Amino acid sequence: MIYQFNYLLAGGGCAGLAMAAQLHLRFGAQAKILIVDRDDKNSNDRTWAFWSDQELPLGLDKIVRKEWSAVRFRSPSWERTTTIAPYQYRLINGIDYYRFMRAKLEAAPNVYFLKGEISHLGEDDKSPWARVNNQLYRAEWIFDSRVGPETRPAESSPHYFLWQHFYGWRVKMDKPHFATQVATLMDFSHSHDGHPTFFYCLPFSPTEALVEFTAFSNSLMDQEAYRKRMVEYLHQRFGPAKYIVTEEEQGRIPMTDVDLANRNYRRIRSIGTAGNAVKPTTGYAFLRIQQQAESMAKQLFETGQVDQPPKLGGRFRWYDHLLLYLLQFEPQRSERIFSSLFEQQPFDRILRFLDEDTAWWEEVMIFKDLPIGWFLEAAWKHQVRTSPIWSVGPTLTKGTQYG
Ligand SMILES: Cc1cc2nc3c(=O)[nH]c(=O)nc-3n(C[C@H](O)[C@H](O)[C@H](O)COP(=O)(O)OP(=O)(O)OC[C@H]3O[C@@H](n4cnc5c(N)ncnc54)[C@H](O)[C@@H]3O)c2cc1C
Numbered sequence: 001m002i003y004q005f006n007y008l009l010a011g012g013g014c015a016g017l018a019m020a021a022q023l024h025l026r027f028g029a030q031a032k033i034l035i036v037d038r039d040d041k042n043s044n045d046r047t048w049a050f051w052s053d054q055e056l057p058l059g060l061d062k063i064v065r066k067e068w069s070a071v072r073f074r075s076p077s078w079e080r081t082t083t084i085a086p087y088q089y090r091l092i093n094g095i096d097y098y099r100f101m102r103a104k105l106e107a108a109p110n111v112y113f114l115k116g117e118i119s120h121l122g123e124d125d126k127s128p129w130a131r132v133n134n135q136l137y138r139a140e141w142i143f144d145s146r147v148g149p150e151t152r153p154a155e156s157s158p159h160y161f162l163w164q165h166f167y168g169w170r171v172k173m174d175k176p177h178f179a180t181q182v183a184t185l186m187d188f189s190h191s192h193d194g195h196p197t198f199f200y201c202l203p204f205s206p207t208e209a210l211v212e213f214t215a216f217s218n219s220l221m222d223q224e225a226y227r228k229r230m231v232e233y234l235h236q237r238f239g240p241a242k243y244i245v246t247e248e249e250q251g252r253i254p255m256t257d258v259d260l261a262n263r264n265y266r267r268i269r270s271i272g273t274a275g276n277a278v279k280p281t282t283g284y285a286f287l288r289i290q291q292q293a294e295s296m297a298k299q300l301f302e303t304g305q306v307d308q309p310p311k312l313g314g315r316f317r318w319y320d321h322l323l324l325y326l327l328q329f330e331p332q333r334s335e336r337i338f339s340s341l342f343e344q345q346p347f348d349r350i351l352r353f354l355d356e357d358t359a360w361w362e363e364v365m366i367f368k369d370l371p372i373g374w375f376l377e378a379a380w381k382h383q384v385r386t387s388p389i390w391s392v393g394p395t396l397t398k399g400t401q402y403g
Contacts, residue, residue, distance in 0.1 A: 001135075002136050002137075002138055003034070003135070003136070003137045003138065004032075004138050004139070005032045005033060005034045005112075005137065005138070005139040005140075006027070006030075006031040006032045006033065006139060006140050006141070007020070007023050007031060007032075007033045007034070007139055007140065007141050007142075007143065008033075008034045008036065008128075008130055008137055008138075008139035008141070008142045008143070009033070009034065009035040009036065009142075009143050009145070010036055010118050010121055010130055010142055010143065010144040010145065010146055011036070011037055011118075011144065011145035011146045011272070012035040012036065012037035012041065012113065013037065013041070013145060013272070014048070014097070014145075014272060014285075014286065014289050015143075015145040015271040015272025015273070015274075015275070015277065015289045015292070015293065016035055016037065016143065016145045016271070016272070017035070017097070017098070017101035017102070017105070018057075018058070018101070018289055018290050018293035019143045019145075019271055019293040019296065019297065020033050020035050020101075020105055020111065021058050021101055021104060021105060021293075022057075022058070022293045022294055022296070022297035022298075023297050023300070024104075024105060024108055024110075024111060025058070025297070026297045026298065026300070026301040027301065029108070029109070029110055030110075031110060032110045032112075033105075033108075033110060033111045033112070034112045034113075034114060034137060034139065035105070035111070035112070035113050035114070036114045036115075036116055036118055036130065036132050036137070037113075037114075037115065038115070038116060038117045038118075039115075040115065041098040041102070042095070042098070043094075043095060044093050044094050044095035044247065045094050045095075046094040046249065046251060047091060047092070047093055047094060047202075047210060047249060048091070048092045048093075048094065048097070048286040049089065049090065049091045049092075049183075049202060049286075050089075050090060050284055050286045050287050051084060051087040051088065051089050051090070051351050052087060052088065052090055052287060053086040053087045053088070056290065057290050057291075057293075057294055058101070058104070058290070059100075059104075060092065060097075060100070060290070062100070063092055063093075063096040063097060063100045064090045064091065064092055065091050065092060065093055065096065065204075066090070066091045066202070066204055067088040067089065067090050067091075068088065068089040068090075068181055068182060068183035068202070069083055069084065069085065069088060069089075069181055070082060070083045070084065070181055070182045070183070071084055071089055071182065071183050071184070071185050071347060072182050072183070072184040072185065072187075073184075073185060073186050073187075073338075073339075073342035074184065074186070074187040074188060074189050075188050075189065075335065075338075075339040075342075075343075076188060076189050076191070076335070078343075079189075080342060080343065081182055082346075082347050083347075084347045084348055084351060085348065086348065087348060087351055089183045089185075091202060092286070114132060114137075116132040116133040117132065117133065118130050118131065118132050118146065119131050119132070119134075121142065121144060121268065123265045123266060123267060123268060126138065127139060127140060127267065128140075128141065128142040128265060128266075128267045128268045129142075130142060140267065141267050141268075141269065141300070141306065142265075142267065142268045142269070143268075143269050143270075143271045143296075144262065144268055144269065144270050144271065144274060145270075145271050145272035145273070145274050145275070146274060147254075147260060147273050147274045152256075152258075153256070153258055158385040158386045159256065159257050159258045160255075160256060160257050160280075160321070160324035160325060160327075160328050161218075161254065161255070161256040161258065161328075162216050162217060162218060162254075162255040162256070162324070162327055162328055163215075163216070163217060163218070163219070163220060163252045163253070163254065163255065164214065164215075164216055164252065164253045164254075164255050164283040165214070165215055165217070165220050165221070165251070165252040165253075166200075166212045166213060166214040166215070166249070166250065166251055166252070167212065167213050167223075167226035167227070167229075167230065167248075167249070167250045168200070168210055168211055168212025168213065168230070168248070168249045168250075169210070169211055169212075169230060169245040169246075169247070169248055169249075170208065170209070170210050170245065170246045170247040170248075170249075171208065171209060171211055171234065171243045171244070171245055171246070172207060172208050172243060172244050172246055173207045173208070173238065173241050173242070173243045174207075174241065174242040174243065175207070175241065176206030176207055177206065177207065177209075177238050177241060178201070178203030178205070178206055178207070178208070178209050179203065180203050180204070180205060180206060182203070183201070183202050183203070184199070184200060184201040184202075185200060186198045186199075186200065186338060186342070187199040187200070187201065187237075188335045188338065188339070190232070190233050190236055190237075191335055193215065193217075194331060194332065195215060195216060195217040195218075195327075195331040195334075196215065196216040196217075196327060196331055196334035196335065196338075197213065197214065197215040197216075197229075198214055198338075199211060199212065199213055199214070199233050199237075200212045200213075200214055208246075210247075210249070211230070211233070211234065212249065213226060213229045213230055213233065216255060216327050216331070216334070217331070218328070220252065226250070253273075253278055253283040253285070254273070254278065255278075255280050255281060255283060255324065255327070256280055256324070257280055257317065257320060257321055257324060259276060259311055260273065260274050260275070260276055261274065261275050261276055261308050261309050261311075262274070263308050269296065269306055269307075269308055269309075270308065270309060271289075271292060271293065271296070271309070272285070272289050272292075273285060275292060275308075275309040276309050276310075277289045277292050277309070279320075279354065279356075280320045280324060281319075281320045281323045281324060281327070282354055284354070292309060315360075315363075316356040319363075321378075321382050322375050322378040322379055322382060323337070323378075325378040325381060325382050325385075326374060326375075326378050329381075330374065330378075333371070333374055336371060337370060337371065337374070340369050340370045340371060341366070341369065341370060343369065344369050345365070345366055345369060349362055349365070349366065350366070353366055
């Protein structure tokens with residue numbers, strides 16, 4: 001038997017659920033939608049934090065668990081805490097998102113969930129199809145958020161690739177230690193590795209916070225090394241405080257300029273991480289995924305067609321290239337680069353810059369505070385790497401799955 005749908009979501013995580021909800025919003029009862037995931041999405045497998053100054057799409061404001069009006073940057077020798085108006089730094093728990101989106105979609109009679117492993121995805125004369133648990137499912141369009149075998153570029157490729165990997169705890173302290181209105185985005189005061197590492201702290205109350213160790217590097221660390229860094233940091237920052245760990249979070253996000261989208265199909269589109277929605281130099285993706293889903297569903301509704309996510313390009317990609325170059329090849333310079341960025345500039349300007357929403361003159365203001373010689377050197381070396389004489393194309397290696 002062959003099952004036929006209008007839209008099939010290959011992966012029902014952040015992007016798959018957002019895309020399904022946007023399609024349902026646009027097409028209503030006309031559209032038969034199938035969401036396939038190998039996982040039940042019943043655990044709090046991640047926490048999404050992001051800044052925003054607008055109402056969130058799909059009613060997601062209802063599940064924002066905490067908002068911070070000020071953020072902090074801490075270098076080894078100084079720290080700066082400032083409000084980020086008009087933005088708020090916001091937090092959504094993974095489990096709340098999965099439940100909220102599923103409840104919304106399950107209430108619609110034409111939306112179906114299927115638990116299973118997608119073993120193959122393809123396209124023939126009739127339509128795109130997915131093979132799940134040895135059964136064929138066809139749809140007019142498939143939206144694919146699986147990121148398959150690791151697309152790490154080969155050494156000889158001009159592309160950059162780093163992992164943003166992190167390990168964190170929700171801790172409950174025996175005494176008040178946290179300023180509840182301030183989210184610490186980067187604390188470099190205990191950074192002593194050969195590559196960029198920092199801590200991140202989101203307080204929920206004077207005694208409770210999510211504290212995470214984050215590193216940007218080529219390889220991951222072993223579990224014990226992450227735990228050790230957490231214990232050391234909590235001791236150094238809060239003294240001999242007593243705390244219990246109520247939850248653990250671990251993950252990794254690709255920081256790369258490799259085009260992850262699969263462009264071989266007429267009616268299969270890559271979305272989410274697979275659709276290049278992750279900002280390569282920050283790892284932030286949640287809001288970009290929501291915006292991507294909204295605009296793809298809109299285009300499909302208005303034109304009957306939907307483009308692949310645009311190829312990485314433009315001046316913000318150029319800035320990403322330079323920073324990726326520095327993070328990958330001059331990691332010892334990263335703390336100074338981030339310190340220069342956060343020391344003087346208005347934070348709302350930095351956040352707009354990271355959102356790729358600044359005007360050129362604001363970017364000049366930002367670059368004047370950065371160690372410009374390093375960026376000029378990176379620009380030259382990037383040019384040499386990508387010039388046709390040296391470049392051999394993005395040879396990809398196969399390995400583990402993305403987290
Ligand atoms: C731990 C963690 C924390 C993060 N925190 C933040 C943050 O604070 N802010 C931010 O902006 N971004 C954050 N990100 C980055 C990004 O927002 C998330 O990775 C986001 O979940 C990406 O959405 P996605 O739909 O592309 O991938 P996912 O949410 O991972 O969804 C992909 C889905 O596909 C399913 N799947 C994969 N292969 C198959 C298969 N063969 N068959 C069936 N199902 C399959 C998976 O089970 C999964 O549910 C974080 C990432 C991680 C890993």
